Amino acid sequence: MLWQKLDYIHNNPVKRGYIDDPLHWRYSSYRNYQDLPGLIPIEIIS
Numbered sequence: 439m440l441w442q443k444l445d446y447i448h449n450n451p452v453k454r455g456y457i458d459d460p461l462h463w464r465y466s467s468y469r470n471y472q473d474l475p476g477l478i479p480i481e482i483i484s
Contacts, residue, residue: 444471 448460448468460468469476 451457451463470480
């Protein structure tokens, strides 16, 4: 259920048409889950 909610949150800006790829949304944690630096460091627990 957690991954479903994260996918929903990460894809909201895409669905609204603000961006084409979740990686482009500056304030999203999606970048952290793709092993890229984000604005706020988060700890990913697998």
